[in-house]
Amino acid sequence: MSAAQIRFLTLVRREVTRFFKIKRQTVGAPLLETFLYISVFGAALGSRIDQLHGVDYVVFIIPGLIMMAWATNAFSNNSSSLLQQKFQRSIDDQLSSPASPMELLLALSLGGFLRGMIVAVLTFAAARILIDVPIEHIEVLIPGLFLVGFFFAQLGVLVGLRAEQFDDVSFYQTFILQPLIFLGGVFYSATLLPQPFETLTRFDPVYYMIGLVRYGFIGYSETNIALSLVLLVIACAALFAFNLRLFGRGYRLRA
Numbered sequence: 001m002s003a004a005q006i007r008f009l010t011l012v013r014r015e016v017t018r019f020f021k022i023k024r025q026t027v028g029a030p031l032l033e034t035f036l037y038i039s040v041f042g043a044a045l046g047s048r049i050d051q052l053h054g055v056d057y058v059v060f061i062i063p064g065l066i067m068m069a070w071a072t073n074a075f076s077n078n079s080s081s082l083l084q085q086k087f088q089r090s091i092d093d094q095l096s097s098p099a100s101p102m103e104l105l106l107a108l109s110l111g112g113f114l115r116g117m118i119v120a121v122l123t124f125a126a127a128r129i130l131i132d133v134p135i136e137h138i139e140v141l142i143p144g145l146f147l148v149g150f151f152f153a154q155l156g157v158l159v160g161l162r163a164e165q166f167d168d169v170s171f172y173q174t175f176i177l178q179p180l181i182f183l184g185g186v187f188y189s190a191t192l193l194p195q196p197f198e199t200l201t202r203f204d205p206v207y208y209m210i211g212l213v214r215y216g217f218i219g220y221s222e223t224n225i226a227l228s229l230v231l232l233v234i235a236c237a238a239l240f241a242f243n244l245r246l247f248g249r250g251y252r253l254r255a
Helices: 004-022 021-048 057-088 093-097 103-132 138-162 166-183 195-203 205-218 225-249
Strands: none
Touching: 004 021, 004 057, 004 103, 004 195, 021 057, 021 103, 057 093, 057 103, 057 138, 057 166, 057 205, 103 138, 103 225, 138 166, 138 205, 138 225, 166 205
């Protein structure tokens, strides 16, 4: 194993160890939140709505909940981890180490990505215990979820770089991320909305991500799958390149 590989794996292990030390907060709390969503929306609204587009309502919302779990955890892990390291000045040791900006960015990104993946997998397992969740198109589901996780991991890094205090991270998560996710069609179909709300929903980028994941699970989507995948790949690449440039410049990393 090369020195670069050892450095990279050490950085990744540091991130994973960090969020596992507080697993009740980083893993347990999101699982409880998802269980409550399934219980409240599935039981309360499901008994009234019955089906959407020929699919049981509770099954219809599960893909969005799984995507939401991956996205929010990848984002919150990286934004809070990076900001915490800046406050504690532990980021200085990493910047002065032989690790390249690429290694530092990939390791941090992978930490949030893995946390989101763990929560999403556990969410799926818990949902399968309660209801029968199909997987219709795994060839779309796997790359779709991985791209969503990577995108929000990069978004978390960007917010962590720009943030100067923890209130800044909370602001982005509360007033930007959560509205985009909830208005992206997690709990409803955009085709049921009156105008102009149906059209406005289609300007929400999360709407297309949910469409990808929903198609992978239940085979239904209101978006063009191929176009959504291509645009998501471009968005991930562009955001990663932008973050790498900021890391290379030491943007808001050095005092």
